[in-house]
Amino acid sequence: MRLLSPSLLRRPRPTLRLRLTLVYGALFFVAGLTLLGVTYVLFNQQLNRTFEDRFGSEPGMTKQIFLQRDGVTIYGKEAVEWVRQQEMELRGAATTSLLTQGAIALVMVGGGAVALGWVVAGRVLTPLHRVTETARRIAAAPMAERGLHERIALNGPADEVKVLADTFDTMVERLDHSFDGQRRFVANASHELRTPLTLNRALVELAMHRRTASSDVKELGESLLEINTRHERLIGGLLLLARSEQEIADRSPVDLADVVTHVAAQSADPAEAAKVTVYEVAGPAPTTGDALLLERLVHNLVENGIRYNVDDGGGWVRIVSRIVSGETVEVEVSNTGPPVPPYDVPLLFKPFHRQASARTVTGTSAGLGLSIVRSVAVAHGGDVRARPREGGGLIVAVALPRAPLQ
Numbered sequence: 377m378r379l380l381s382p383s384l385l386r387r388p389r390p391t392l393r394l395r396l397t398l399v400y401g402a403l404f405f406v407a408g409l410t411l412l413g414v415t416y417v418l419f420n421q422q423l424n425r426t427f428e429d430r431f432g433s434e435p436g437m438t439k440q441i442f443l444q445r446d447g448v449t450i451y452g453k454e455a456v457e458w459v460r461q462q463e464m465e466l467r468g469a470a471t472t473s474l475l476t477q478g479a480i481a482l483v484m485v486g487g488g489a490v491a492l493g494w495v496v497a498g499r500v501l502t503p504l505h506r507v508t509e510t511a512r513r514i515a516a517a518p519m520a521e522r523g524l525h526e527r528i529a530l531n532g533p534a535d536e537v538k539v540l541a542d543t544f545d546t547m548v549e550r551l552d553h554s555f556d557g558q559r560r561f562v563a564n565a566s567h568e569l570r571t572p573l574t575l576n577r578a579l580v581e582l583a584m585h586r587r588t589a590s591s592d593v594k595e596l597g598e599s600l601l602e603i604n605t606r607h608e609r610l611i612g613g614l615l616l617l618a619r620s621e622q623e624i625a626d627r628s629p630v631d632l633a634d635v636v637t638h639v640a641a642q643s644a645d646p647a648e649a650a651k652v653t654v655y656e657v658a659g660p661a662p663t664t665g666d667a668l669l670l671e672r673l674v675h676n677l678v679e680n681g682i683r684y685n686v687d688d689g690g691g692w693v694r695i696v697s698r699i700v701s702g703e704t705v706e707v708e709v710s711n712t713g714p715p716v717p718p719y720d721v722p723l724l725f726k727p728f729h730r731q732a733s734a735r736t737v738t739g740t741s742a743g744l745g746l747s748i749v750r751s752v753a754v755a756h757g758g759d760v761r762a763r764p765r766e767g768g769g770l771i772v773a774v775a776l777p778r779a780p781l782q
Contacts (some may be wrong), residue, residue, distance in 0.1 A: 392497075392501060392504075393494070393497045393498055396456055396497040396500075397493045397494045397497050399492070400497070401490040404490070404493075405486050408482040408486060409482070412475070412478045412479070412482060415474065415478070416471065416474060416475065419470070419471075420467070420471070425683070429480065452667070474564055478623070481588065503530050503532070503541060504537060504540075506528050506541070507528055507541055508528060510526050510528050511544070513526055514526055514548065523697050524551050524552035524555060527549075528541040528544060528545055528546065529547065532543070554768070562644050569607075569611050570611055573607055573608055573611065576604050577601065577604050577608075580597045580600045581597070581601070583597055584597035584598075584601075587717060619766065626666070627665050628666075628667065629662065629700075629779055630662075630663055630664065630667045630670055630779075631661060631662050632662075632697040632776075633649070633660050633661055633697045634658075634695075634703060635670055635674050635697070635707075636656055636658040636695050636697045636707065637656060637672060638671065639695070640654050640695055642675065643675070646679070646682055647682050650682050650685065650691070651688075651689045652681075652682050652685050652691040652711075653692040653693070654678065654691055654692070654695070655692060656694075656695045656696075657695070657696040657697070657698075657766040658695075658697050659696070659698040660697075660698075660699060661698055661706065661776075662705065662754075662778060662779040663697075663778060667757075669756075670756070672752065673749050673752040673753065673774060674695070674707055676745040676748055676749050677695075677745075677746075677749060677772055677774070678693055678695060678709060679745060680745045680746060680772075681710070681711035681770070682711075682768075684711070684714070684770070685712055685713045685769070686712050686713060691712045691713070692712055693710070693711040693712075694709070694711070695709050696708045700775065702778065703777065703778050704775050704776070704777065704778055705776055705777075705778045706773055706774065707773070707776075708771065708772070708773040708774075709772050710769065710771040710772075711770060712765075712767070712768060712769045713765075713768050713769035713770065714768055714769075715764065715768045716768075716769070716770050717764070718764055721762050721763065724762065725747055725749070725760065726747060747761075749772070749774065751754075753775075753776065756776050758774060758776035759775055760772065760773070760774050760775075762776070763771050
């Protein structure tokens with residue numbers, strides 16, 4: 377049994393515009409050939425009728441035909457035969473002229489009609505192209521909800537195409553409201569949950585610091601505070617994630633080199649506690665955006681690098697900021713650690729996904745670190761790439777637009 381290759385199965389098909397043009401051209405040529413055939417039949421009948429009217433005789437009557445040819449007068453059957461011969465020659469010449477010139481005219485006018493059909497088909501399909509382009513921009517958005525503000529807003533008569541465009545706009549608007557409502561719900565719920573968590577912390581600390589508190593109460597309080605801290609980090613991460621998924625409206629100049637230096641200094645104590653060394657190469661990397669969100673982006677990358685590392689005292693995290701090109705700057709964070717399967721890398725950027733490593737240095741992960749990194753990068757018009765590091769660990773690079781030269 378012969379199997380077809382995928383390239384043969386996916387042969388390019390003609391576009392709708394081309395198919396409409398071909399159908400229009402084929403119908404025009406069929407109509408033209410029909411008209412040419414009808415004209416030929418009518419012309420032939422007219423020639424026959426004209427000959428019969430001039431040289432035929434009515435029943436019971438005799439018509440005499442006299443002709444002078446080359447100075448000789450002929451009449452009777454000989455004259456009729458000569459006239460018939462002339463009529464046949466005239467018929468042949470006229471028929472040939474009609475068919476030849478008609479065919480030439482049909483081809484010329486048909487070519488113009490096909491070209492006009494191509495233009496008309498393009499004009500008719502323009503609204504559909506707008507629908508397609510809008511859908512493509514929404515699909516190409518780094519995050520689905522980012523492109524839902526797009527609308528076709530087609531003007532024109534209320535025909536089938538406008539109904540399609542309006543229906544598409546209505547669907548996108550409902551999706552936009554749905555995503556917006558979801559973000560507001562996460563933000564509001566997180567704000568509401570902060571109050572009881574703060575109250576829980578205060579009550580636990582009050583019970584722990586009583587003079588009559590036993591060692592069991594203090595041990596239980598430490599466990600409850602640890603759980604409370606993890607919940608606070610989770611809620612803080614949800615709030616930051618909801619904020620970072622919104623488009624950055626107010627942008628200010630930010631040099632990622634300063635951010636890298638600041639985050640490296642902040643991470644010194646956690647890195648020392650985890651027996652991990654932090655290296656920084658803070659090269660100039662000017663961009664624009666929200667400085668706090670960009671700091672959180674770098675902090676999450678470094679924190680993730682420290683958390684998922686080796687525990688033999690030889691682990692390290694390396695932070696680099698640099699200019700990649702005239703339009704792009706980059707922050708790259710690499711670390712030692714357990715091997716990461718390539719198929720698991722895309723899942724690391726999903727909310728609440730934790731790396732299935734053999735060792736986690738700290739147990740405070742909420743599974744939102746890299747999700748926030750991706751959201752912040754996308755909100756600033758950038759993207760994130762990650763790949764396993766040879767020998768274990770991960771290399772994560774965040775590319776952001778370079779700030780325009782002043």
